[in-house]
Amino acid sequence: MPTLLVEEGFRFFFYANEHDPKHIHVMKGDSFAKIELGTLLVTNSHMKPKELKKALAIVEANQDEFGRRWDEYFNQG
16 A cells, blocks of 8 residues: 655555556545545545545645656556
8 A cells, every 4th residue: 555645644545456547545534535636536535624625735736746656556657
């Protein structure tokens, strides 16, 4: 489960057996969400709205890097 970033209490990661579309999992405490990288679509969330908004902002700021790391890890680049 490669961790890509830890910031402001959030941990951004993907699992070793992921599938398309490219997406990131994010956890903060017991809360979690799944966000597609290409569209920033939230496909699953158990976060408070304020936490989710912050998580989305961090994913957006790191979108290219997360996509590059996905491609490297899954040999797509």
